[in-house]
Amino acid sequence: MDAPHALSRAGSQTRHSMPASGADVHLLAISGSLRAGSSNTALLTAAVRLAPPRVTVALYPSVAVLPHFDPELDAPDGGRLPDQVAELRKLVGRADGLLLSTPEYAHGLPGAFKNALDWLVGSVELPGKAVAVMSPTARSVHAQAQLREVLTTMSARIVERASVVVPLASRAMDADDIVADQTLAVALRSALAAIAADVRSMRRSDVRAR
Ligand SMILES: Cc1cc2nc3c(=O)[nH]c(=O)nc-3n(C[C@H](O)[C@H](O)[C@H](O)COP(=O)(O)O)c2cc1C
Numbered sequence: 001m002d003a004p005h006a007l008s009r010a011g012s013q014t015r016h017s018m019p020a021s022g023a024d025v026h027l028l029a030i031s032g033s034l035r036a037g038s039s040n041t042a043l044l045t046a047a048v049r050l051a052p053p054r055v056t057v058a059l060y061p062s063v064a065v066l067p068h069f070d071p072e073l074d075a076p077d078g079g080r081l082p083d084q085v086a087e088l089r090k091l092v093g094r095a096d097g098l099l100l101s102t103p104e105y106a107h108g109l110p111g112a113f114k115n116a117l118d119w120l121v122g123s124v125e126l127p128g129k130a131v132a133v134m135s136p137t138a139r140s141v142h143a144q145a146q147l148r149e150v151l152t153t154m155s156a157r158i159v160e161r162a163s164v165v166v167p168l169a170s171r172a173m174d175a176d177d178i179v180a181d182q183t184l185a186v187a188l189r190s191a192l193a194a195i196a197a198d199v200r201s202m203r204r205s206d207v208r209a210r
Contacts, residue, residue, distance in 0.1 A: 023056045025196040028095035030060045032102025032113030032143075039136040039168055040101040043188070045175035047099055047134075050189045055196045057099065060091065069118035085119045092120060096199045097130035097159070099192075102147060104140030109147060117150055127155035130202070132162035132195045136171075157202075162195035164188075 029044035041059075048057045065084045067073075073080045081089075092098065102113050109117075120126045133147055151158055166187045168178065178184050 023054045025055045025096050025199050026094065027051075027055065027057045027097045027099055027192070027195065028060055028091050029057055029099040029101070030063065030113075030116065032063065032100070032110045034062060034064050034110075034112055037172070037174070038103070039171045039173065040103055042173060042175045042178060043101050043134060043136045043166055043168070044099055046178035046185070047188055047192060049175065049179050050185055050192065052189060052193050052196065055192060057192070058091070058095075060088070063112045063116040066112075066116055066119060069115050071122070074119070074122045088116065088119060089123050089125050092123070092129070093125035095129070097132065097195050098156075099132045099134055099162075099195070100147065100151075101134040101136065102140070102143055104143030107142040109143050109150070114150070117154070121154055129156050130159050130162075130195055130199050131156045132159055132164075132191060134163065134191065135165045136168045136173075138165045138167060159195045159198045162191045162198065164191045166191070 027047075029047055031038060031041040031044050033040045035041070044057075044059055048059050051057045066088065067082050067084065073082060073085075075081075103110055105111075108114075131151055133144060133151070135144060148158060164187060166178070166184050168184070169181075173181075178188070
């Protein structure tokens with residue numbers, strides 16, 4: 001598949017791990033937080049930089065660019081689908097797997113993040129897609145459980161070995177701090193290797209089934 005592209009209208013660019021050439025597994029990372037100093041986004045930004053050989057990770061700019069979900073705009077002919085949603089679906093469709101990391105607000109998923117997931121319910125892009133449910137903290141258990149329930153309902157394939165808590169010592173840690181921390185970097189890199197291995201293994205089974 002092609003590497004996921006930068007969003008053209010989001011104002012900020014999708015960040016890619018380098019180099020993309022020769023990579024056979026392309027992952028799209030989506031953060032549930034809108035905060036500039038987000039620990040969830042920091043974790044995923046570190047994932048972009050820690051991608052193992054032959055794996056790329058692109059960071060989706062922000063779920064804030066998406067309009068509120070409206071099923072009436074999601075008609076089967078796609079004629080009224082907002083451009084930002086069509087772009088999200090394209091990026092998800094081109095990715096071999098997703099990395100998701102979200103905060104918890106009032107024991108639930110952030111509205112903007114659930115909104116992004118709602119736009120993917122009617123899509124053909126998500127079912128069967130490998131997904132790693134990641135977290136920078138062990139505290140947000142309700143959001144993790146809800147995210148898993150939503151993903152299962154949407155027929156995504158949660159890759160357990162890649163679904164890890166990478167416990168940041170402090171919410172103030174940024175991507176540089178995570179990459180520089182040996183324990184965190186090893187945990188993140190092994191989660192990325194696990195989802196890449198899962199994608200390759202499914203690909204081999206698909207070929208055998210043909
Ligand atoms: C309004 C509000 C509600 C929150 N509710 C919860 C909660 O129910 N459970 C929890 O573990 N953390 C809760 N938090 C803490 C956030 O999850 C925490 O600040 C997290 O670091 C935010 O993620 P970010 O750093 O990626 O933005 C809440 C924070 C805010 C601002």
